[in-house]
Amino acid sequence: MTGTSVLNQTHLLLPAKEPIQSPEFHLSLKEQECLSLLKRCKSVRELKQIHVQILKIGLLGDSFCAGNLVATCALSDWGSMDYACSIFRHVKEPQTFLFNTMMRGHVKDGNWGQALILYFDMLKSGVEPDNFTYPVLLKACARLSATEEGMQIHGHTSKLGLQGDLFVQNSLINMYGKCGKIELACAVFDQMDQKSVASWGAIIAAHASLGMWWECLVLFGDMNREGCWRAEESTLVSVLSACTHLRVFDMGRCTHGSLLRNFSGFNVIVETSLIDMYVKCGCLEKGLCLFHNMAKRNQLSFSVIISGLAMHGHGRKALEVFSKMLEEGLLPDDVVYVGVLSACSHAGLVDEGLQCFNRMKFEHGIQPTVQHYGCLVDLLGRAGWVRAAFELIESMPIRPNDVIWRSLLSACRIHGDMELGEIAARNLMQSNSRNPGDYVVLSNMYAKAQKWDDFARVRTEMVSKGLVQTPGFSMVEVQRKVFKFVSHDMSHPQCDGVNEMIHQMEWQLRFDGYVPDTSQVLLDVDEEEKRERLKYHSQKLAIAFALIHTSQGSPVRIVRNLRMCSDCHTYTKFISVIYGREITVRDRNQFHHFKDGTCSCRDYW
DNA sequence: ATAGGGTTAG
Numbered sequence: 108m109t110g111t112s113v114l115n116q117t118h119l120l121l122p123a124k125e126p127i128q129s130p131e132f133h134l135s136l137k138e139q140e141c142l143s144l145l146k147r148c149k150s151v152r153e154l155k156q157i158h159v160q161i162l163k164i165g166l167l168g169d170s171f172c173a174g175n176l177v178a179t180c181a182l183s184d185w186g187s188m189d190y191a192c193s194i195f196r197h198v199k200e201p202q203t204f205l206f207n208t209m210m211r212g213h214v215k216d217g218n219w220g221q222a223l224i225l226y227f228d229m230l231k232s233g234v235e236p237d238n239f240t241y242p243v244l245l246k247a248c249a250r251l252s253a254t255e256e257g258m259q260i261h262g263h264t265s266k267l268g269l270q271g272d273l274f275v276q277n278s279l280i281n282m283y284g285k286c287g288k289i290e291l292a293c294a295v296f297d298q299m300d301q302k303s304v305a306s307w308g309a310i311i312a313a314h315a316s317l318g319m320w321w322e323c324l325v326l327f328g329d330m331n332r333e334g335c336w337r338a339e340e341s342t343l344v345s346v347l348s349a350c351t352h353l354r355v356f357d358m359g360r361c362t363h364g365s366l367l368r369n370f371s372g373f374n375v376i377v378e379t380s381l382i383d384m385y386v387k388c389g390c391l392e393k394g395l396c397l398f399h400n401m402a403k404r405n406q407l408s409f410s411v412i413i414s415g416l417a418m419h420g421h422g423r424k425a426l427e428v429f430s431k432m433l434e435e436g437l438l439p440d441d442v443v444y445v446g447v448l449s450a451c452s453h454a455g456l457v458d459e460g461l462q463c464f465n466r467m468k469f470e471h472g473i474q475p476t477v478q479h480y481g482c483l484v485d486l487l488g489r490a491g492w493v494r495a496a497f498e499l500i501e502s503m504p505i506r507p508n509d510v511i512w513r514s515l516l517s518a519c520r521i522h523g524d525m526e527l528g529e530i531a532a533r534n535l536m537q538s539n540s541r542n543p544g545d546y547v548v549l550s551n552m553y554a555k556a557q558k559w560d561d562f563a564r565v566r567t568e569m570v571s572k573g574l575v576q577t578p579g580f581s582m583v584e585v586q587r588k589v590f591k592f593v594s595h596d597m598s599h600p601q602c603d604g605v606n607e608m609i610h611q612m613e614w615q616l617r618f619d620g621y622v623p624d625t626s627q628v629l630l631d632v633d634e635e636e637k638r639e640r641l642k643y644h645s646q647k648l649a650i651a652f653a654l655i656h657t658s659q660g661s662p663v664r665i666v667r668n669l670r671m672c673s674d675c676h677t678y679t680k681f682i683s684v685i686y687g688r689e690i691t692v693r694d695r696n697q698f699h700h701f702k703d704g705t706c707s708c709r710d711y712w
Numbered sequence: 713a714t715a716g717g718g719t720t721a722g
Contacts, residue, residue, distance in 0.1 A: 273717080
């Protein structure tokens, strides 16, 4: 159709089908022509011709025609908001539909503020908004986190009697969620007579964005219970994220199942969240498998797999994946570098870590944050460069936080540096973190050095501050139930069997050359007593329980609150080979995979 | 007669 005006093509002037004549609305023939033309319009150039034609037949003042002209221009893929604005400016008496359309256009282009301004213009010129006005407008408020305007607009919807409109309610939930006003979002949600899938999606997303993971899962349960089981993909991603943060593997796997059943072909976001879930819940293999089968990977996909490999002690592999990421032309950000540096620190790759740190600053222009310094302090400290770690803390341009002092303290404990350990501990005790673990570590250092006076002084100080030593516990999943074992606590209902098993295991292990390592039992008691204490560490109770209640050869997964002692580490290596089990243990920040008598951390942790 | 809610992950 080059060169000829669309309006010359007579077939375009015919309406597509017989117009429906309703008693309320009667379209003149000209209006019908106009509408039919606009429906076929495919470019701005054609639109301009139609615009001229409308001017010629004197319909510009007609709100209906102007509205549709603007709608076509503002909302189609090829449209231009600039042109829509110029048409809009020439309409003498714009009406609701025209304002709504203009607002939609602005929102579509990401000009959230413009949409708000237009709304207030609309009110000023006395045009009454309707139920179509608010969802668009509230989306703009949500994107701007404009709480005040959002609340004001909420008021307007009530005044107009729109509080019962499902779309308006869902938009309100979303708006309050994005503004961080969770109680207001819940208030709207709770008052709804009918909830749609999107209502549940909006309230779940609102909780997810605030990190209220537990509430997310509860709401998801409520949603299913109320017969609303067809959750949207995005909602399942929020649920998956909650599972990851709470490390509830079972629920995570179920969510993966729902995704498989209800959606075909996952997008990058779904796949990345799945990988993160599997990796953080201990299934590195599954995460890697998903990662390798991804059709498309982005910065975040690499980010989760790198920090996952780090968490599981595969430092070299993490660095390999990092190089691959760079090869694929993806730029790392600060989070990726946290993963890379922690990979180096978990694997003891000191030179590589320092190299990466410089690369981050000079090649990729990323300002190191306190987290990056934290990784570096950890890297140096664990590797035995305690003094260098301390000097780094003193020279860094950011104020060190508790995490940094704690990692120095931990390094001092491992390498027996009392002087720096005391400095680190003093900094921790002066801050208001009130972490009993810090007192315990320092006092244990004194115990190890046989300084029993200092030991007593620190313990007394801890008690006088009202702090209680956190008891060590291990949790194990058996037949979809979680069982918790506390060190030396034999009050568990299944403990009879466990006690027997503990003895049986000990005999087996001794027979194969296991020697209890009592060096970490910091009590002023004899060797025999120390060995007795070691026997009932929570991890051993949990392993015994799992060996009794799971079938031969099935993997054992344990989660614990504190770092394991070196004896439990050795012990578990023996168990993995003697009982032919793969045992995964997660402590606060990393995983140990015991298999065939070795651990994935290669004894560096 | 035309039009409306969600892009979720590290």
